[in-house]
Amino acid sequence: MGYRVVIAGATGNVGREMLNILAERHFPVDEIVALASRKSMGSEVSFGDKTLKTKDLDTFDFTGWDMALFAVGSEATKKYAPKAAKAGCVVIDNSSLYRYDPDIPLIVPEVNADAIHDYSKKNIIANPNCSTAQMVVALKPLHDRATIKRVVVSTYQSVSGSGKxxxxxxxxxxxxxxxxxxxxxxxxxxxxxxxxxxxxxxVFMDSGDTKEEWKMMVETKKIVDPKIKVTATCVRVPVFVGHAESINIEFEEHLDENEARDILREAPGIMVIDKREDGGYVTPVECAGDFATFISRIRQDSTIDNGLNLWCVSDNLRKGAALNAVQIAELLGREVLKKG
Incomplete structure (x- = not known):
């Protein structure tokens, strides 16, 4: 027995990727519906070997549907997500609208899966920002071992993060x-x-940080540990798909780079490609279309006590958005709804 699943925003980059990933991962679906705005109603999208015609989000009745994966932006989410949640359909939202609500869990399944049980407060689960999602996958296993004090991150974010x-x-x-x-x-x-x-x-904030940089700071605290200090510089680069991040980490305890490499190799969702030779690292071109978060260039930072540097790359349309949402749906099904 499977689930009745809604994809809201099915004609956008993330919505289409959600459909692709649900099919690729053989998510247990009994019935699936693709929703879009009225102007896109009737457009066709693919789900595995099936073709779905989109229906109107504005008039859709969510009653009887198990979960809805939203990729429609904050304004539309504000209007339609509460409607779906009230009808008993669990919303997994990719916008920033609910990420900072203390009653709504913000989840990266490899990092804070236990938070899934808090969904029932509002029947809504938030998906983190794309740049945060891949970073916390890398941080969590290292934090568990040596306790992270501070993170300095510079991002190199592809244009697909801003849409078509x-x-x-x-x-x-x-x-x-x-x-x-x-x-x-x-x-x-x-x-x-x-x-x-x-x-x-x-947008720029009063502090001089951009909203994207602020998101990385606040979301890391909510997902991993509120004690971690984060400072970020977020940069848009002329790459179509795939975000890269240069991450400098300061720990409470010493963590040798070789041990860190071993920890990351065993961590869920991570692929370590770290050879000190030409091409012995991953770039956005290689990560596009892949599920993993790739880690390279792991090395000590000798300028501070207990410091480590690493390079983190991931497909932002996948782990940064659609894949993480599907992983949340899998977690929800496995831990809470338990149909599939």
Missing amino acids: DGMDELWDQTKSIYNPTDDKPAKKFTKQIAFNVIPHID
Whole structure:
């Protein structure tokens, strides 16, 4: 016996990826429905070897459905998620709307699976920010061993993190570089993204941090440990898919790089590729389409006591969004609903 599953926002990058991953992982589905806005109603999306026609999110009745994976942005989520939750359908939300609500669990299954039982307070579970999700997968097993005091992270985030418009802008601007008569000014981003990097993701806050940087700080505390101090610099780079992060970690106790490497090799969701030779590390191109969070360049930081550096890469549309949501759905089914 399987589940009745709703995908809200099925025509977007993340929604389509959710459908792909549900099929790839053979999620126990009895019935599945793809929802989209009225303007996209009737569009076709793939689910394994099936083709689904999207239905109207605005008029859909969630009664009798087990879970809904939302990828529709905060405004639409604010309108429709409570409606689904009230009808008894558990919402797994990919937007930022509910991440900081103390009554709603923020979950990365490899890190804080026990939080799944708190879903019943509002019938909603939040999916973390893409840059946070991959980082905490790497941090948790190391924290369990040596207790993390502070994290300094610089991100190199692909344009797919900003949606289809961001991907289109990179593609169009890259082509226009070779055709000077076809100028493509920045629209989605604040500056040219082709052949450039932009140290600005989301809005600026009073502190001088951007909202993306603030998210990494706050979400890491909620998911892993409120005592961990995090400072982040988030940068958009001209890559289509895959986020990379340079992470510097300060521990309470000494952790040798070889032991850290062994711990990470055994940790769930992680693949260690760390050879000190040309190409002995992973880049976004290699991680695209993969489920794992890849760790490379593990080494001591001799400038501080108990310091370690590492390089972390993951497909942001997968682990950073759709895969994590499906893993939450699997956890929900296995630990709570127990049908499949």
